[in-house]
Amino acid sequence: MEDLEYNYIKRKLLTLTGIDLNCYKAPQMQRRLKAYLMRSGYPNWPKFFRTIQADPVKLSKFKDYLTINVSSFFRDPEKYNYLKSVVLPDLLRCRSTLRIWSAGCSRGQEAYSIAMLLAKVSGPRHQYRILATDIDRSALEWARAGGPYSADDVVNVSGNLRLNYFNAHNNQYWIKEELRRKISFNQHNLLADPISGKFDLIICRNVVIYFQPEAKQELYHRFYNALKPGGILFVGGTEIIPKATDMGFETASISFYRRKEARNSHFKPSRPRVH
Numbered sequence: 001m002e003d004l005e006y007n008y009i010k011r012k013l014l015t016l017t018g019i020d021l022n023c024y025k026a027p028q029m030q031r032r033l034k035a036y037l038m039r040s041g042y043p044n045w046p047k048f049f050r051t052i053q054a055d056p057v058k059l060s061k062f063k064d065y066l067t068i069n070v071s072s073f074f075r076d077p078e079k080y081n082y083l084k085s086v087v088l089p090d091l092l093r094c095r096s097t098l099r100i101w102s103a104g105c106s107r108g109q110e111a112y113s114i115a116m117l118l119a120k121v122s123g124p125r126h127q128y129r130i131l132a133t134d135i136d137r138s139a140l141e142w143a144r145a146g147g148p149y150s151a152d153d154v155v156n157v158s159g160n161l162r163l164n165y166f167n168a169h170n171n172q173y174w175i176k177e178e179l180r181r182k183i184s185f186n187q188h189n190l191l192a193d194p195i196s197g198k199f200d201l202i203i204c205r206n207v208v209i210y211f212q213p214e215a216k217q218e219l220y221h222r223f224y225n226a227l228k229p230g231g232i233l234f235v236g237g238t239e240i241i242p243k244a245t246d247m248g249f250e251t252a253s254i255s256f257y258r259r260k261e262a263r264n265s266h267f268k269p270s271r272p273r274v275h
């Protein structure tokens with residue numbers, strides 16, 4: 001794709017959706033964009049943008065496509081086992097209230113998975129609040145409604161958990177009200193919006209894979225600041241934080257980083273911070 005064409009698409013997208021493609025890896029995005037235009041049958045980008053500008057449903061579909069919201073409950077079961085048997089009990093041992101953030105939560109599967117685990121491992125003296133955010137409004141509406149989720153979405157959910165937390169109907173699954181009440185779903189752009197509050201656990205998985213390395217590093221730095229000392233950042237199976245130790249993290253286990261009490265004094269963020 002020519003630079004001129006890509007710059008035009010980036011400008012239009014930023015105005016229409018608030019998504020800044022400069023923060024996403026160009027080759028992957030360009031491939032996806034080309035495939036989408038071809039599939040939707042428009043002769044060129046100006047015609048495509050004129051149409052979606054006048055059609056909120058088409059605009060929202062395009063945004064969904066770009067932000068790629070594939071997810072499932074307990075995606076990566078061994079990691080969720082580790083979360084249940086080690087990370088959450090450790091956190092609950094020394095804290096009576098936990099604040100948890102599922103960042104890039106898609107349709108809520110990740111946040112609901114955490115809520116199910118917490119219901120199991122927390123005791124009567126514990127309290128927890130779960131914030132779940134995503135850039136994609138329609139994914140959030142889905143999450144707030146608690147479904148419907150497909151049989152594929154719930155394939156890693158045990159029979160007991162399905163029985164306790166889902167209503168099943170025609171091979172579709174809906175989260176029960178009692179679990180929905182545990183989570184606040186809010187729109188938030190990880191590349192642009194400020195982060196408020198301090199968290200004991202931040203889960204950000206399979207979100208940054210398409211971000212530019214600088215944007216990724218900047219975000220990890222902001223996650224560090226948003227964690228309480230001893231707090232945990234849970235990342236995706238293929239994700240590694242470069243220079244994590246310099247940033248002030250220690251590895252708790254594969255995919256789990258713990259915020260140390262104090263950051264190494266020689267650490268400098270890769271570029272000036274926006275927030």
Ligand SMILES: C[S@@+](CC[C@H](N)C(=O)[O-])C[C@H]1O[C@@H](n2cnc3c(N)ncnc32)[C@H](O)[C@@H]1O
Binds near residue numbers: 072188189
């Ligand atoms: C592949 S899904 C991952 C969902 C879940 N974390 C998981 O691992 O199953 C990626 C999610 O990141 C969201 N996302 C992409 N860019 C984002 C941004 N800049 N800010 C917040 N969310 C973003 C997408 O809308 C999508 O729902």
